[in-house]
Amino acid sequence: MQKYSVFSLIKNAFKGHKDWEVAWKDPTPKSEYDVIIIGGGGHGLATAYYLAKEHNITKVAIIEKGWIGGGNVGRNTTIIRSNYMHDENGLFSEFGMDLWRNMSQDLNFNVMFSPRGIINLAHSDAQMNVYSRRGNSMRLNGIDAVLLNREEVRKIIPMADFSENVRFPIFGGLMQPSAGTARHDAVAWGYARQADSMGVDIIQNCEVTGFDVSNGKILGIRTSKGDIKAKKIGLCVAGSTNILAEKLNMTLPIETHLLQACVSEPIKPILDNVVTFGAGHFYCSQSDKGEMVMGGDLDGYNSYAQRGNLPTLQHVLTEGIAMFPFLSKLKMLRTWGGIMDMSMDGSPIIDKTHIDGLYLNCGWCYGGFKATPASGWTFAHTIAQDRPHKLNAGYSLNRFSTGHLIDEKGLGTKTWIS
C-alpha cells in the first residue's frame, strides 16, 4: 500500500496526481471466507481492520448492500465522547477515546480528530446535582470531567443566551475537555483502505438475501452476487438489523427509528466546542467549513425511511434557538436522516448468538459514531476468540431477560422518546 505523507503528496503533484493507487479494490466475492462481516459502515470496516491487525485473520469479506460509508457513518454529527456514568459504557467509550487519539497515525489517514471538548448545559440546581454525580462517576473511571458554573460556561460560550428572563436559564454545565469531533467519512475510508491492504475483500453493491444455517450452526450467506460460505459471520448493520434478524427467525430487543440532523450555511468561526442543551434534546458544533452542525430528537415513530419530517426538525431547532439565539439568523443548508437501531435500554449489543458462528453488533441508538473504533476492536475480539472481551461483556444479548440492563438515561423501553 502506498503510504500517504507530505513526500508522496509532492511526488504525485509532479506527476499531475495521475498515479495515485486506488484506496481499496473492487473484488468479486470468493466462494469461501473465514469471516464475513455484513455491513460496510464504520463498525463493519473497523471490525475487519482489527480482525486483520489484532488477530491475523485476513480471509475476511465485508458485504455491503450499497456503498461503504453510505449509512450512519456518513450521516452523523461526528461527536466523539465518553461522558457516561455507568461503568460498562464509560470504560468501553474511554478505551475508544485512546483509539481515536491515535487513529490518524494508526490508519495513515487524517481523520481530523479534534478534541475540542463537549459541554452539557444544566438549567436547574437539580440538573447540576445530576451532572456532578455523573462527573464524579466519570472521574472514578479515569475519564476527564469538569463541572462548570454559570460564569465559567459564559466565558467559553458567551454567545449562548445568558439573559435573565429565559425559560431555561443556564446554571452551569458538565464538560469533558477530551471529547470532540472527527471527519466521519475519513474514518470509514481510513479503515477501508487499511483493511483492504491487509487482504480484506470489500464487496459493495451486494445484498444479503438469506442465511445458510444447519443444526444450529452458520454455514454461509446467500447474496445478490451468489452464495458465499463462511465459518463465522458478524452482523454490523445498525438500522437494518431487524430486517436481517427476520431472515434468521430472530426477534431482538431493537426498534428502528429515524433521526435527523442538519447544517446551516457556513459562517465565520464562533463555536469552539460541542454544546448540548440540557432542557431538551439539541446538540451543536461548528464544522471546519464553518457550518453549524445540529441534531436532536428522533422523529418518534418506527421508520426505515432515511428521511425525516418537518415537525421534529422544527421542535429541535426551537430548542437550538433557545440556547443560541443567533442560530435564528442562519439559513439552513442541508437536512438529512438516518435510521437508528434503538435498543430497549439505550446501550448496544456486542455478543454471540444462539446460532454457532453468528455474532451480533447492534443497538447503538444514536451514539454509534463515537463507538466506531471500540466497537470494531471488541467485535473483532468476540469473533476471533468466540467470546466477548471484558470491555463488551456487559453488552450481552441476554441482559434484557436476566435484568442486567444498562439504562444510562433511566427511560425504560420507550425507544422513541429516548
Add this chain to the structure above:
Amino acid sequence: MLHIKCPHCGLRSQNEFSYGGDASVKRPELNKEVSDKDWDNFVYLRKSPIGKHLELWQHISGCRQWIKVERDTLTHEIFKTLKANEEV
C-alpha cells in the same frame, strides 16, 4: 408531515398526536402463570418490520383517545386507522 385520520375527530396533523409503539404486542394475561420468556417477549422484543406496521398513537392534543394506525415504515403511507378496541 404525517396526516393521521383520528377515528373520532377526522384528519389531523401529526403535531396533535404522540406515539405509543407496536400495537401487536399483547400483555400476558392477568392472574395466570407467566414465564420469564413471555415477559421478555412482551417487554423487550419487537419485530420492528420494514413495511406494514400496526402501531398505537394517542390523539394527545385532541380527543386524547388512543388509536391504532396501520402505517408503512418505509414510505410513511397510512393505510388504515382504527379505534383502540378494534382489530384490523
